[in-house]
Amino acid sequence: MASQAIKTLGLFKKPGIFDKGVGALLPEAYKKFYKEWKLTEPTAVHFIPEQGSFKRDDVTGEVHPIQNIPLPVLYPKEHNFHLWGGEGIIQGFQVRGKKKRRVPHFWVPNLRRSVVYSEVLDKHISVIVTERTINLIQEHFGFDHYLLKTPACDLKSILALGLKRKILQDLQNGCPSYVNKPDKQKEIHDRYRNYLSAYTPDEINWYGYSFAQACRMVQEDINKKEEEAIVPLKHVFRAQLIDQLKAADLEIEENSKYGEPKAGSWLNKINPFGKKHET
Template sequence: MNSRVFKSLGKLNTLAVFEKGTGALLPEAYKKFFKEWIIQKPASVHYIPEVEKWKRNELTGEVKPVQDNPIPLIFPVEYNNQLWGGEGIVQGFQKRSELKRRVPHFWVPTLRRSVVYSEVLDKYMSVVVTDRAINLINSNYGFDHYLLKTSACDLKSLLALRLKRRILKDLYNECPAYEKGSEKQKRIMQEYGKYLSSFTREEVEWYGYTFPEACKKMEAILAEQNKPVPLKNIYRMELFEKLKAEKISKENDPEGIKVSDSPSSWLQKINPFGRKQET
């Protein structure tokens, strides 16, 4: 479930999805990410937010309340596989001539394909980006710094969130892309390791998943925990324990054990196809 679906809920509390079903079983680590991604207010991109609550008209002197409403944005499906830097499609009207009626218009960010480099992953990636995304990467002095510094509500796209989760995982595993103990590995851990203080390992494991993906992951964990054990495995372990107990008792009191209590005779008793002993 992406952010567009939650926005369509209107005034309904989006946290209600954690009150029933599999959502109620999700850990606090995922709820923290969900609040950062869906609930937290993103930074303003297409408008300048008003600081004051009241504003005076310089000509009339009339004081009116300021309505600081963000511009509604449209995010297409392709958005989740690209890096738009928080930008979106703005829908409105445009009056192209004074003598003509206004017409609907869409303002779409300029998209271009570029190559970004992750030092932590040691990989070059070809992605579609906007000019603002490139400017943010440059202003943060690198692609990794941009992802690790930016909140989920500002990254928005699933591609950016999944890359951030993978980078955090590699940092916890001490950058397996580099030789262990090398100078480059030490430098990267020293430069990017500071970001791990904001995340626990469990929070990293649940970071960047949509609500259906998180539910599916939780169901897989529960299925693995409640996986039935075959009876043959249980009987095999019981047999090993009994044989081990017989061996220990024989070592402690070798003269006091009867021949009929030996492991071989015990196996003959439970074997339905064995030959019956003569009386």
Template sequence: MGTRLKQGLRLLYVKKPGRFDPGEPGERLPEAYRKFWHEWKVQKPQPVHYIPEPGKWKRNPKTGEVTPVQNVPIPVKFPLESQRHLWGGEGVIKGFQKRAPTARRVAHFWVPTLRRSVVYSEILDTHTSVVVTQRTIDLIHKNYGFDHYILKTPACDLQSRLAVKFKRNMLLALDQKNFYHDDPEKQEEVYNRYKDYLKPYSKEDLEWYGLSFYEALKKLARQEEEQNQPKPLKLQYRLELVQMLLERSASGEPLSIADDVQETSSWLSKLNPFGGKTEERSTKT
């Protein structure tokens, strides 16, 4: 391929716009949600289906040849069912298999072994029946409990909408201490056990954490609608009246507003073309 043709193809290349680029729907989303999105979709997950080799170079022990280390991730598919279950980062691997030395290879799918189990959350105080893998059970035991496993694992390694929702509910419950209201000692014990997981997040981060992109857009639309909703003028006048009374009380003036009301009524009567006729009728009667 010639140099001019390469330059022409480079000029024709148009970068695909991202979700948060100017002109896109997610442009107005706050930084708190972008932080969660980076943890969920941008950050690289830990390898599950292969063991990465350390270093940049490796030597063949037989030939002594030095070759670069190539840690190429295995392509993994995550079906919709995995978003409603807890697969522990595992997915479906598509590849090929030779079932006989002289036979052609055939396409094959490696699917993790699934089982139904019950997980218990101490923070939420709930038992949930859910489909899991053996790796999920091992990770729960390794982290000494379901809550520790969910709160300690980044969203990119959970690889499940259900697990991310669990994490969101746990963080919000910890932040608001919304658990064990009937037992204050138990509430304080559970809070002290898991409170360190709140340190990386601010109040705004917790508000936006765990939402899907469309849920975040709906939340943003509701907030903008509430901010742009017209407010009655009586609220503004009431606030100005309270502020005026506070200023008078601070200066030592009397708090009576009868004079102001009389001046206002006389000023309005001048603008009202029927004000004089109404007064005449009242005097005749």
């Protein structure tokens, strides 16, 4: 505790999700992904950030710093099953006239079902997308390039991150979907191989899971290890008995081999703890 106090200079540090419970057991690889996913500033989608660090007022000539405070964006749980390409729902107000009261309004992305094709997985996937997603795919010359080049903070949805993990795992295993076409397999692997350099194998295995999923994985791992550690006493005793029996057999064999059974003395026959004969 003393060392903790020295680290924080005596100030109380509120424990975060990685400081308590199962979260504390998560590996460094997952923490790195989580940082990239949740704690990185995403690309501005719904507003145009101002460039530069200071600006001068045209009228008064005053200089003010430029502070780009992003618009709060909502991501409903459904977006985890779709590919929204960084878009979200904006909750706010509209003023529809000079003498009108402000009216609450939701700006919702236009969703439609379309197909994306992953070259590494060699699969057409039917998903719900926004037009921005399709445009981004075309800008990156393909779905795989889009996923592999875009950081987790911009992909956002669990579906996109899970697909990215699957693609990275397939690349690691040398594109198993093209097993029957070795030429094509080599071509595809060469095309996307350089993306692997940014990750270690452990990081790939922990990429793209939500915090709850990652905790569940750790918990399941612990449970499995505990189960393996517990051996029923039945099995232990059975093994001991078998050993004893084997030892006894050997003894008898040895005795029969060399003959001469030990002459039983009459003293052996006396059992001092036997049943008392009542007179």
